[in-house]
Amino acid sequence: MSDPNAHVLEMRDVAVHFGGRGGLFGASGQVVKAVNGVDLTIGRGETVALVGESGCGKSTLSNTIVGLQAPVSGSIRVGGEEVVGADRRKLNDIRRHVQMIFQDPALSLDPRSTIGATVGEPLKVRGVAKGAALKQRVGELLTQVGLRAEHADRYPHQFSGGQRQRVVIARALALEPGLVICDEPVSALDVSVRAQILNLLVALQKRTGVSYLFVSHDLSVVRHICDRVVVMYLGRFVEIADRATFFDNPKHPYTRALMSAVPQADPVVQRGKERYVLSGELPSPANIPSGCAFHTRCPLATEICSQVRPELTPRDDGARVACHHA
Amino acid sequence: MSVEPRPLLSVEKLTIEIGGAAVVDDVSFDVAPGRVMALVGESGCGKSLTSYAILGLLPAAAKQTGGRIRLDELELSALSEREFRKARGKDISIIFQEPSASLDPLTTVGSQIAAAYRTHNDVSQAEAYDKARQMLADVGIPDPDRRLHQYPFELSGGMCQRIMISIALICSPRVLVADEPTTALDVTIQAQILDLMKKLVSERGTAIVLITHDMGVVADIADDVAVMYAGRVAEIAGVHSLFAKPQHPYTALLLASVPTLDDLPKADLATIEGRVPTPDEFGAGCRFAGRCPLVTDKCRIEQPPLFDCGDGHRSACWHIDRMHEIVEVAA
Ligand SMILES: Nc1ncnc2c1ncn2[C@@H]1O[C@H](COP(=O)(O)OP(=O)(O)OP(=O)(O)O)[C@@H](O)[C@H]1O
Ligand SMILES: Nc1ncnc2c1ncn2[C@@H]1O[C@H](COP(=O)(O)OP(=O)(O)OP(=O)(O)O)[C@@H](O)[C@H]1O
Ligand code: SF4
Ligand code: SF4
Ligand SMILES: [Mg+2]
Ligand SMILES: [Mg+2]
Numbered sequence: 001m002s003d004p005n006a007h008v009l010e011m012r013d014v015a016v017h018f019g020g021r022g023g024l025f026g027a028s029g030q031v032v033k034a035v036n037g038v039d040l041t042i043g044r045g046e047t048v049a050l051v052g053e054s055g056c057g058k059s060t061l062s063n064t065i066v067g068l069q070a071p072v073s074g075s076i077r078v079g080g081e082e083v084v085g086a087d088r089r090k091l092n093d094i095r096r097h098v099q100m101i102f103q104d105p106a107l108s109l110d111p112r113s114t115i116g117a118t119v120g121e122p123l124k125v126r127g128v129a130k131g132a133a134l135k136q137r138v139g140e141l142l143t144q145v146g147l148r149a150e151h152a153d154r155y156p157h158q159f160s161g162g163q164r165q166r167v168v169i170a171r172a173l174a175l176e177p178g179l180v181i182c183d184e185p186v187s188a189l190d191v192s193v194r195a196q197i198l199n200l201l202v203a204l205q206k207r208t209g210v211s212y213l214f215v216s217h218d219l220s221v222v223r224h225i226c227d228r229v230v231v232m233y234l235g236r237f238v239e240i241a242d243r244a245t246f247f248d249n250p251k252h253p254y255t256r257a258l259m260s261a262v263p264q265a266d267p268v269v270q271r272g273k274e275r276y277v278l279s280g281e282l283p284s285p286a287n288i289p290s291g292c293a294f295h296t297r298c299p300l301a302t303e304i305c306s307q308v309r310p311e312l313t314p315r316d317d318g319a320r321v322a323c324h325h326a
Numbered sequence: 327m328s329v330e331p332r333p334l335l336s337v338e339k340l341t342i343e344i345g346g347a348a349v350v351d352d353v354s355f356d357v358a359p360g361r362v363m364a365l366v367g368e369s370g371c372g373k374s375l376t377s378y379a380i381l382g383l384l385p386a387a388a389k390q391t392g393g394r395i396r397l398d399e400l401e402l403s404a405l406s407e408r409e410f411r412k413a414r415g416k417d418i419s420i421i422f423q424e425p426s427a428s429l430d431p432l433t434t435v436g437s438q439i440a441a442a443y444r445t446h447n448d449v450s451q452a453e454a455y456d457k458a459r460q461m462l463a464d465v466g467i468p469d470p471d472r473r474l475h476q477y478p479f480e481l482s483g484g485m486c487q488r489i490m491i492s493i494a495l496i497c498s499p500r501v502l503v504a505d506e507p508t509t510a511l512d513v514t515i516q517a518q519i520l521d522l523m524k525k526l527v528s529e530r531g532t533a534i535v536l537i538t539h540d541m542g543v544v545a546d547i548a549d550d551v552a553v554m555y556a557g558r559v560a561e562i563a564g565v566h567s568l569f570a571k572p573q574h575p576y577t578a579l580l581l582a583s584v585p586t587l588d589d590l591p592k593a594d595l596a597t598i599e600g601r602v603p604t605p606d607e608f609g610a611g612c613r614f615a616g617r618c619p620l621v622t623d624k625c626r627i628e629q630p631p632l633f634d635c636g637d638g639h640r641s642a643c644w645h646i647d648r649m650h651e652i653v654e655v656a657a
Contacts, residue, residue, distance in 0.1 A: 053512045054483070160369060190368040190539060195583035195595035202592045217513055220542070224585035225592060243591060261517040263542030265584045267565050270545040277521060278514045280468070281482050 006080030008179045008211045009042040009065065009098075014074030016060050019286075030286040034060040035071070036235040042179065045205060047212040049222040051258065052232035053282045058215045061232075062181045065213070066100050067091045079178060096126065099172040100181045101165075108168050109156040115142070115167045116152025122174045141170040144204075146196050165189055169197065176208050183215045198225055219262045223247055231255050234285055234293040237312060241319035251319060251326045253298050292324065300325045331358045334398060334533045335380070335418075335501050341392035342375050342384065347605030350375050351557045352393070355550075359500065360531040362523070364544045364565075367554035368602055373537045376554075377503045379403075380535065381420050382410035397501060416446045419494035423506035425486035429478040435489045436474030442493045461492040465522055484515035491522065498530065505537045520547050541584050545569060553577045556602055556613035559632065563639035573641035575618050578652045612644070619652060620645045 016035040034057045042048050050058050063069040065076060067083055076083040078094050086094065102108045109118060120138045123129045129137050139149030145166035156164055165188055172180055182201070186194040202225065204210060216222050222229060229246040231239040231254065239252040250256050260276035280297045283289055289296050295305040304324055312320045333356035342350035350372040357363040365373045378384050380395055382405060395402040397417055405413065414420075422428045430438060439461060440454035447454070455474065462470035465488040478486055487507060494502060504523070508516035524547060526532045538544060544551055544565065552562040553574065561574035572578040582596035589595070600617040611626040612618070618625065624644050632640040 053514060191541065191580055192368065192583050192598040195585075196597045198585070199594050199597060202594075205592075219513075220585045223591070224589055224595070227591075257514060261513040263517075263520075263540070263546040265541035265545050265569075265581065265586065267545040267569050270542065275517075277517050279518075281484055281515065282512075 006077070007041050008044055008046075008079060009040065009213070010075075010077040010080075011038060011040045011065070012075045014038045014040075014061075014064065014071045014076060016057070016064050016069060016071050032284075032286045033235050033288060034285055035064065038074075038235075038237055040230065040237075042211050042213060044178070044211060045209040046228065047205065047214055047226045049214045049216060049226035049229045050232060051215075051217060051219065051222060051229065053217070055282055055285065056232045057235040057285070058232060059183055062100065062183050062213065062215060065179075065181060066095060066098050096122075096175055097178040098181065099175065099177040099179075100183065101168055101172045101185045102183050106156075106164065109164055111156050114153055114155060115147075115159070118156075118167060119152070119170045119174060122171065126175065128175065137174075138170075141174055142167075144173070145170045145200060146193070166193075166197070169200075173204060177210065179211045179213065181213045181215070184217070185214075186221065187216070187218070194221075201225065217258075219259060220264070231258070234283065234288050236293065236322065238294065238322045239319065240312065241317075245317045245319050249317065249319070251315065251321045252323050253300050253326060254294050257297075292322070331360075333357060334359045335535065336396045337376070337380065337393070338395070339393035340376065340379060340390070340395065342372070342379060342388050343391045344388050344605065347608060348391075349388070349557045349605050350379070353552075353554070353557075353559050354393075355552050355559070355562060357501070357533040357535060357550075359533050360527050361549045362527060362534045362536055362547050364536045364538060364548035364551045365554060366538060366541070366544055366551060367560075368539065370602060371554040372557040373554060374505055377420065377505050377535060377537055380501075380503055381414060381418060382407070383420070412446075415442060415494075415499065416497045417499055418501040418503065419497075419499040420503040420505065421487070421490045421494045421507050423509050425483060425490045425510070426478060428490060429486060431478055434475050434477055435481065439474075439489065439492050439496055443496045446497045457496060458492070461496050462488075465492050465495075466518065484511050484518070487511060487515075487519060488522075491519070495526070495532075499532070501533045501535070502526070503535045503537075506539075507536070508543065509538070509540070516543075523547060541581065553580070556608065557605070558613060559642065560614065561639075561641045561643075562632070563635075564637070567637060567639045571639075573635045573639060573646050573649060574643050575620050575645075575649070575652045576614050577641075578649065612642070620648050 014035060015037055018032040018034055019030060052058055060069060064071050071084060078098055081094055083094055116138050119141050120134050123134055123137060138152055142149055142151055147166055186197050189197060214226055226243055228242055230237055233254050239255045250259055257276050257278045264270045278297050283296055291306040291308050292310050295301040310322045310324050312322045314320050335357040338354050340350055340353045341348055353376055355363055365376060367373055375388055379390055390403060436455060436458050439458035443454045443457050459470045459474060462473055467473050467485060467488055508519050523534060527534060548565045551565050551568045553560045555576050561577045572581055579596055579598045585595060598617050603613060603616060611628055612630050615621045615625045630642045630644045632642045633646060634640050635646060
């Protein structure tokens, strides 16, 4: 990347909204505030986990980083280069350094291309390799993700969902990017395969210094793979902390509820643990509750919570938390 | 499995073939009232086919070629489609993974629940709606009166799954088969649904067959666990015994591959080399032989039966006495 000292990613006050502004449905449509005033920095070789419930804005944020979605405000720098407002050529260059692994492998593979062509495409397009060298590199990439070099001639439908996700990962890794955004990369995989992929992501990071933004709702996976954790609720960050601080001393009531909800694969631990079950579901981001957006479900909520939105504030151990009472 | 009441649901030597391959092979387990039996295993190991057979819902390509399934005295596998329709919903019900795919998008949820009730009960529409309203309250849906008149697309995934559960339970079946009921849901909603299932078991004595691949869910709710591998039961045991002392190499490796709280960050997780054989690759021997660190010639030639390891804990492995070696591999 252009400036070797720059952070891999630097986001300032990023907001992403859907609908409401002119367009086909005019101003009468409701505005969905999917991401609201988000700051995030990712260093080289760092893995930051982004956790939160379905619909809280994780994919929207990810799409915005790679330039698939335009923010309504804010700044996003990748390796020091501004993404927001960049022209197509610059965006194209930035994309080389930021790759994305999507949630649903079925949607990110072309059914008419062999997986060899799919995995090799970025290498070919960028002129990194061709001919026998390309074939060999594709074979290596496939082997790296637990497939076989001979699989290059097959089509996506000849693979299971888990195998298809490996193809997607192989393609994302092809250009050895600086930042890979992994949007629930292992959720669709079997446990034993999941472990292989997690090991692979870690090994690749150790070798190349790649950074990950790792979107997941599986906190045991997060705990395993990340250096830092960001918790998102209705488009805002509510807690940011180092891995150890986060897991040893979670502070935000939502974080604590999430932790209590993830079942541990140990019947003694799981049945003995303190339960902190949330009632209700995530409110609509088209109609975000006033004050602290979590107040409609929070067991600690008081009057101020529905009136004043708590800002992220630093705590003694370095964590930053947005809560009046935690 | 400690001392258990008489089984309510009994699956005996169930075999299901697709295109001549036994994709479910000699599978047996019992579930007593008020107990949760978890079927776990990797994608394609036959969990769903087993559950469809219990409900008489096997796809056309699949044939039950052996074994029987009993619900109390009722021989389910001998029922005609008409008789099965009578039993479904009333004696035995199923909930699927994708609630949105199994609900009718053009009908209000209230009318779908009421229709399920009227299938087995000769009551008026108004009575059926009362029953539906009560059911929605039981599964923890706030404001049931309003929800009854909504369409599936107006509800979240978690609510749709509760609607599915309401439909499955409205006639108070004695057995509930739940095929990955929480896989598509958020963890906070999953926790609510698991709590709801626990309540059913303790208050109504429902027997549950829970299909999942999430060992955390198993640890949370199961009484007994059958670990399936490539269509066969590899190991079956009480939940505590299974997690504390797995007696099959596959189970031990599977458990070791799940990240735990004691792991060092970014440490290598245990993995299982290779992949699950496809049905056309099933040989005469143990189906795990191609990936097993303990494999010997005997394993490749002869299928291991389920051996009793005491206390109802059974494992289909020729080399249970060498399990300590697996623990070393996994560590
Ligand atoms: N193109 C769009 N138009 C309108 N609303 C959208 C669009 N994309 C996302 N949204 C809404 O923005 C919110 C955030 O969605 P997003 O996909 O980012 O959530 P997520 O955290 O990734 O959820 P999941 O865990 O289900 O993937 C949701 O309410 C979603 O419905
Ligand atoms: N309708 C069908 N036609 C052909 N083969 C099928 C059909 N349904 C299932 N199979 C095959 O039967 C085997 C068992 O499938 P089953 O759906 O029971 O697996 P499962 O354990 O439920 O997997 P998953 O975790 O992916 O749901 C698989 O090899 C599958 O490919
Ligand atoms: S600010 Fe209030 S409502 Fe929000 S998380 Fe803290 S205690 Fe709960
Ligand atoms: S029978 Fe042999 S191959 Fe099969 S699990 Fe036991 S040791 Fe491994
Ligand atoms: Mg998403
Ligand atoms: Mg299934």
